[in-house]
Amino acid sequence: MHPAPFAYKAAHSVEEALQLLRSHEDAKILAGGHSLIPALKLRLTQPALLIDISKISSLRGIRRENGKLIIGSGTTHREIEKSHLVAEASPLLASVAPQIGDVQVRHRGTFGGSLAHADPAGDWPAAALAVDAELVIAGAHGTRTVHASEFFTGMLTTVIQPDEILTEIKVPGEGTPGIYLKHRNAASGYATVGVAVTATHDHGRIGTVTIGVTGATPVAFRASVVEHALNGHAVSAHLLDEAASHAADGLECLSDIHAPAAYRSQLVKVMVRRALGKLLHA
Amino acid sequence: MEEHHVGITVEVNGRPHRSTVEPRTLLVDYLRDDLGLTGTHIGCDTGQCGACTIIVDGQSVKSCMVLAVQADGAHVRTVEGLAQDGRYHAVQQGFWEKHGLQCGFCTPGFMMQSVQILEDNPDPSDEEIRDALEGNLCRCTGYQNIVEAVKAAGATIRSGAETMAVGTGVGA
Numbered sequence: 001m002h003p004a005p006f007a008y009k010a011a012h013s014v015e016e017a018l019q020l021l022r023s024h025e026d027a028k029i030l031a032g033g034h035s036l037i038p039a040l041k042l043r044l045t046q047p048a049l050l051i052d053i054s055k056i057s058s059l060r061g062i063r064r065e066n067g068k069l070i071i072g073s074g075t076t077h078r079e080i081e082k083s084h085l086v087a088e089a090s091p092l093l094a095s096v097a098p099q100i101g102d103v104q105v106r107h108r109g110t111f112g113g114s115l116a117h118a119d120p121a122g123d124w125p126a127a128a129l130a131v132d133a134e135l136v137i138a139g140a141h142g143t144r145t146v147h148a149s150e151f152f153t154g155m156l157t158t159v160i161q162p163d164e165i166l167t168e169i170k171v172p173g174e175g176t177p178g179i180y181l182k183h184r185n186a187a188s189g190y191a192t193v194g195v196a197v198t199a200t201h202d203h204g205r206i207g208t209v210t211i212g213v214t215g216a217t218p219v220a221f222r223a224s225v226v227e228h229a230l231n232g233h234a235v236s237a238h239l240l241d242e243a244a245s246h247a248a249d250g251l252e253c254l255s256d257i258h259a260p261a262a263y264r265s266q267l268v269k270v271m272v273r274r275a276l277g278k279l280l281h282a
Numbered sequence: 283m284e285e286h287h288v289g290i291t292v293e294v295n296g297r298p299h300r301s302t303v304e305p306r307t308l309l310v311d312y313l314r315d316d317l318g319l320t321g322t323h324i325g326c327d328t329g330q331c332g333a334c335t336i337i338v339d340g341q342s343v344k345s346c347m348v349l350a351v352q353a354d355g356a357h358v359r360t361v362e363g364l365a366q367d368g369r370y371h372a373v374q375q376g377f378w379e380k381h382g383l384q385c386g387f388c389t390p391g392f393m394m395q396s397v398q399i400l401e402d403n404p405d406p407s408d409e410e411i412r413d414a415l416e417g418n419l420c421r422c423t424g425y426q427n428i429v430e431a432v433k434a435a436g437a438t439i440r441s442g443a444e445t446m447a448v449g450t451g452v453g454a
Contacts, residue, residue, distance in 0.1 A: 001327055001328075002308070002311075003306040004306070005286065005304065005305075005306055006305055006306060007286050007305060008288055008305030008349075008351050010351075010354070030349075030352075033347065033348065033349065033352065034329070034347055037347050037348070037349065038329060038347070040306070041327070050305065052351070052352065054352065078341070101417070102332070102416040102417025102418075103342060103395070103398070103414050103416070104332060104335055104342050104344045104395070104417045105329065105344070105347075107341040107342060107343055108341075108347065108348065187330070188330070189416075
């Protein structure tokens, strides 16, 4: 399979990439390419120009600033997986990274690329929602910051405009316990349902729980009903059972040859319960 | 101006190559068709099977999922570059000794990923090996002998022992 012809430009700064985006009608951003290249090969998309941002060093790297973890959008899944800083500052992200694709895929695929692509079965959207990530988007008039809860707008769609680029992602860096559990499609490794949970707890009492769910619906979502049922309560198996049983209330789940909607809906409840159990030991 | 043909410089197995490619050229096709390095195989062409695994700047990648233009300025290693100075790479020897292959189609990709595994950690556990081979599919062996091959190669690397001369066993 070969992509349709396109032109190619490697940008060496965010400014240059933005300039190229503005001056071309039908351009797409290329980072790791692990969502875009398969789509090009299937000719699902046929852009006139690819703007390669993978050589922009300012988009790459992980640092901690004012208690927040700041991850460049071009940072690969593998770099996050291997980062001691991430392991310490965000156990949830550290739990997600090694569950993405395989080693070769994680060597190329990027954090920002995955978020911007917003695949309904992608892993990072669940985590971004659970940690309430702030996504920094650069455009003609400087940057704007959008919370994960407002970032994903539909299947494969985000608030990023055609002339904008996602540059970095800020997540809380105080080491809140977190875990990502996914039911993998056996062939592709994509999440049939994936659940990202963070929780603070003290002497058997839950502080704040956050739950992001991917794979089940066209857009990843926060299981707020479950969160509210748990926040401030004493941990018990019964509480988790009861709360998780409402995880799929009112959901309109995706349906495909791998998993009909009713199965996904059941999986949401099961995976939320398992993730809570693992994290809260109940 | 827009670039419909792009000049790239890629070092492959220690040799620099200057080429002009169409941006849509996949790295695997560039290696096979432009450079004649057909040791890197195309299996699924969808990033699933790992037969086209090569190492770019020290990181294993599936070369059917990378554009040749993205490798501009990179150091690429393919299966053809494993043997050095007339001696097999420890991974090649491991696959030979432990019979880590049957039909051999997936083997170049498996060997390159095995090189990556052992460069990350020369003494991986069985579980670490199986985890890191997740992106490579073999329809013949059942994987057991592949895992044994990686372990044998690791032992060779750790011991510093000299590997077999290229050609050993051929026609024997």
